[in-house]
Amino acid sequence: MSEIQNVGIRGIEIYFPHRCLEMVALAEADGVPAGKYTAGLGQTRMAFCGDREDIISISLTVVKRLMEKCNIDPKDIGRLEVGTETIIDHSKSVKSSLMQLFTENPFIEGCDQINACYGGTNALFNALDWCRLHGGLAIVVAADIALYGEKNARPTGGAGAVAILVGPNAPIVMEGTRVAFSENVYDFYKPHLSEEYPVVDGHFSLQCYLRSLDACYTRFCAQNGHLVGASPITAASFDYFVFHSPYNKMVQKAFSRLFYLDRQRLRGTEHGPAVHPTLAPFDDMPLQETFTSKTLQEAATAVAAPFYATKVTPSTRLPTHTGNSYTASIYHSLASLLENAVGGPAALLGKRIVFSYGSGSCAAMWMMRVRAPIDRLTSGLHIEDQIRAQQCTLRHLHAATQPPTRLSFISRRPNFSNSETSPSAEKRLNRSENGVTPPALASCLPIAPPG
């Protein structure tokens, strides 16, 4: 069988719940300075679901919209995979629930992909490999609802979904060798099976993210340097970066880390002295210290600053306004870049894009190339419109009540609510029996009318 060429991203659709919390208002409600959540986390807003939406309904909505937008005939889909860590059943996959959209074509491979925020990337890799070998079109879904039980972590919640159409003759293709890194670490995990909240060791998780970034970036440069064309390769050699974004400050730290890594990698070579000499004082800092050193962080941020606005900011628009959507986060970042790249989507043509992703711990880094105009791909995203239409409120549904949300309240109506996905919703147990606990913020926020 001959391999199919130019397999990549042919379409992308995003969805996030319309309601959100303003970080400033949340800080006020929490009795902390606003800067703790804005400058401190780098976040602006955080999307959240009401009781009428769940992981199934937001996944159905985003897939339905992708199919309409891309005019997909369900019969052309051969693989469908879902990355998520919002688990409402220990056996039945979200993928199988999505099959209600494909009753005329049940011959679709795939299932759910699970490892914290990484599942969507595994789904994408599987879909790309499958298309290259078997032909046809694949759909990749990444969707999550991120809730935290600890008050300190609550501002890093969020919600969102993305659906990606993968197939041949795509305007965005993978290039070079993708690299992966995986460790057995307990930085963020969810051992309490009857609740939605993770156990998080925040400081350790930051280190795990950066350690994965170190490993991926070093290996990536070694394996793909010849494709980048610059000598020496540094972070400045790449046009755009997309990072998994648990909160924007993490993205800032990750980007500045690359400049430290460039110096470490190159300082023994002929290029050494010229590479970021202001970072020379940190050349011999023990590795473990580099993860926590504030002086290094400040120095690296200063080196990275001239590049951040053009190379990173375009991808941060959605994640800073929807919060952490776990598996969907990196693809919300990608969608943002496609719509917001300096000079408009047309400017991306022919430019190289580096993707980076780190989590739980599975991580990967790869490069994508825009090889054809992406106007059709981005025209229906309307990210700025959707951000403008976000409905900011401090009202969060109270745990003990029956679902009070009027469907009209979920404006920019999703295509599905969890009470409409019959027979799925009827067959699923109700949320309390289901072990799905109340929204995380219920106890700390005033109940008020939609604002």
Next chain:
Amino acid sequence: MSEIQNVGIRGIEIYFPHRCLEMVALAEADGVPAGKYTAGLGQTRMAFCGDREDIISISLTVVKRLMEKCNIDPKDIGRLEVGTETIIDHSKSVKSSLMQLFTENPFIEGCDQINACYGGTNALFNALDWCRLHGGLAIVVAADIALYGEKNARPTGGAGAVAILVGPNAPIVMEGTRVAFSENVYDFYKPHLSEEYPVVDGHFSLQCYLRSLDACYTRFCAQNGHLVGASPITAASFDYFVFHSPYNKMVQKAFSRLFYLDRQRLRGTEHGPAVHPTLAPFDDMPLQETFTSKTLQEAATAVAAPFYATKVTPSTRLPTHTGNSYTASIYHSLASLLENAVGGPAALLGKRIVFSYGSGSCAAMWMMRVRAPIDRLTSGLHIEDQIRAQQCTLRHLHAATQPPTRLSFISRRPNFSNSETSPSAEKRLNRSENGVTPPALASCLPIAPPG
């Protein structure tokens, strides 16, 4: 990139807990006739775990043994995926826990694959595609611990794990086009997140299995007929069958169903009158009735009977003695076939093997070909030795006690117990905090010394 040839199964290792329940003894304890569990379900024994084993430890054990047996250098592995529905964490994958075996090579892609009993098959497909495109070796793990809360369903529990080495120049390769079938059905699911037990609609689940089989077999014959060589193609055209085995009676029903399907598919053709004429009385039976009709079942079983012993029985040895191991079940069946094929493993050389699999609802059917001697692949399985060494007991650990199991009691010692997989086990919450509920049989079985 050129596609890598003859990618397939290069090694296979199985593991199951040493302790088991005899179906006859269990029936006696349950106060039902022994035949209900033996002839009725087609089962002989059922393996179960003690408190010292869990999904992580049995997965670690089977991978460690595969690596030793196949003399695998961890540095050669590029992808590792786990299919399971035994979820003890909603975020962290079993795959990431297995990375403790690969500390010298953390550059390994993959994560967990979830959809009831199907995840292992998705993992295998991913690994095959990955190897064909990217080279290197992959490991596929399928492992589960099947427990049922309802007394009636308990005899269909079980436990087991399998690890498969996938790579180039393999003695067993895939041939032809694999087919898939997926539906949004609620026949078996696990919405009670704080317990291990599924919600099962047994009669409906049987129909979903058969409906998936119908769809896969019909499509498979249409797409791969030219490879089989027989005209017309019927179930008799294939040498061996491997079915997902929730219990052996299901396998018997599935096999006999193929003969009914052959007649349905061919009766309008020139071959029609000659194809299983004893099934003619059911030609016009409404489809829904065919799933439940006892007379059809009896007639189809009679047609299938001459073929069952040679084509199916060789693959049923392990599943009838370990019970349902969910994702691992079909690969325990495969391992059984490899060791038990009539004439020994050498007899499989060049013969075609059809695999079939149905579940939750994702299903797939594909064909494998043994293209080189598999002696090295099968030599370390020792399935018969392991069955002989099963320790039958009615003793099941009592829920309320601290883990009382001496490691020496887990004979044919696993490489890992859950108290040894430090730091994983320490980091995980203890079983009760963890939401992992006590063993299913604790309440119905007498506590007695190991038998």
